[in-house]
Amino acid sequence: MGVHTSTGATAADEQELAAVKASTLIESLPWLKRFSGKVVVVKFGGNAMVDDALKQAFAEDMVYLRYAGLHPVVVHGGGPQISAALDAAGIESEFRGGYRYTSTEAISVVRDVLAGEVNREIVDLINEHGDLARGVSGEGSTLFEGRKRGVVVDGETFDLGHVGDVTHVDPSSVLAEIEAGRIPVVSSIATNTIDPEHALNVNADAAAGALAIALGAAKLVVLTDVAGLYADWPNRDSLVEAITVSALTDMLPTLESGMIPKMRACLDSVVGGVGGATIIDGRIPHSILLEVFTQRGSGTEVVPDDRAASTGAPVVTSFGTPAGEIVTTGGTAPGGPAASGTDTKGQS
Numbered sequence: 001m002g003v004h005t006s007t008g009a010t011a012a013d014e015q016e017l018a019a020v021k022a023s024t025l026i027e028s029l030p031w032l033k034r035f036s037g038k039v040v041v042v043k044f045g046g047n048a049m050v051d052d053a054l055k056q057a058f059a060e061d062m063v064y065l066r067y068a069g070l071h072p073v074v075v076h077g078g079g080p081q082i083s084a085a086l087d088a089a090g091i092e093s094e095f096r097g098g099y100r101y102t103s104t105e106a107i108s109v110v111r112d113v114l115a116g117e118v119n120r121e122i123v124d125l126i127n128e129h130g131d132l133a134r135g136v137s138g139e140g141s142t143l144f145e146g147r148k149r150g151v152v153v154d155g156e157t158f159d160l161g162h163v164g165d166v167t168h169v170d171p172s173s174v175l176a177e178i179e180a181g182r183i184p185v186v187s188s189i190a191t192n193t194i195d196p197e198h199a200l201n202v203n204a205d206a207a208a209g210a211l212a213i214a215l216g217a218a219k220l221v222v223l224t225d226v227a228g229l230y231a232d233w234p235n236r237d238s239l240v241e242a243i244t245v246s247a248l249t250d251m252l253p254t255l256e257s258g259m260i261p262k263m264r265a266c267l268d269s270v271v272g273g274v275g276g277a278t279i280i281d282g283r284i285p286h287s288i289l290l291e292v293f294t295q296r297g298s299g300t301e302v303v304p305d306d307r308a309a310s311t312g313a314p315v316v317t318s319f320g321t322p323a324g325e326i327v328t329t330g331g332t333a334p335g336g337p338a339a340s341g342t343d344t345k346g347q348s
Helices: 011-027 029-035 052-067 079-088 104-127 172-179 204-215 245-254 260-271 287-293 305-310
Strands: 039-044 071-076 094-096 099-101 133-137 144-153 156-169 183-187 189-192 199-202 219-224 242-244 277-281 300-303 315-320 325-329
Touching: 011 029, 029 287, 039 052, 039 204, 052 071, 052 104, 052 183, 052 287, 071 104, 071 172, 071 204, 079 104, 099 156, 104 133, 104 156, 104 183, 104 189, 104 199, 133 172, 144 199, 144 204, 156 189, 156 204, 172 183, 172 204, 199 204, 204 219, 204 260, 219 260, 219 287, 242 245, 242 305, 245 260, 245 300, 245 315, 260 277, 260 300, 277 287, 300 305, 305 315
Parallel strands: 039 071, 039 219, 071 183, 133 183, 144 189, 156 199, 219 277, 242 300, 242 315
Antiparallel strands: 094 099, 144 156, 189 199, 277 300, 315 325
């Protein structure tokens, strides 16, 4: 009979478990070598922002990346928190074409929530592990500059108030925190270049992508509430492991409105020189570590066309519209031919 430990497991069981742990650790070696000393931009969003256990796991992941020798940079939005704060202030939330209309009255609430409440909570969670994180706001600096944008719905253009697109990024304040050995936590507020007195609420996915380009990041990771991009939704076996820039460019107009800014951010960042961009399921604890440090990774990675053959996974290399024919390299098409469907749950 084997010797039992205090946990009830035999010595052989514990030895086998130790071997599995060692195998997992050694699997991370190529990725540690690849990303050590490199910048990884992580867009924090979705259910992970409102679930206490997932928030704690996210903070631990950022600390792990930092001590593993990477330079994580966090960019966050705060949709659920903004909606709650506007309700508390008696300001109705209005959406036009999937975008939040932000009045002059509302932008002050948005600013307080993003740069204050949400940013401070993320910083505090990370700093439970030491003096590691600092909040950085795009407003009142040249970090994010932008201009107002509208939205076209059924051929008609609607004003969105103090909502804008990022037009310029000055990463110097973020680089200063990185050089000091800290984790920058960036809120998605921009300075209006036309009207500096009023801030702009910018899409956090787009802000993360623009910052990743400006920093020359090795990787962009976008957390959301779906497992990734699906080739044949609702077939859950059709999850796309990787997709080229060309295929995603063709597929993008067919996606659900909530998924478009996330995949657009990934697409633009890779085109802009970022080493890779992946959308992952933030509902899974420590999904960031799975993505960065394991061979399989998680979610859907966007890769340059010339890297399709060397990715090591089935890569969607062509999306034929309007038929939606999928062509892959390195494996069969996920879920078979057709469709651009995505999981529509929680894509806002």
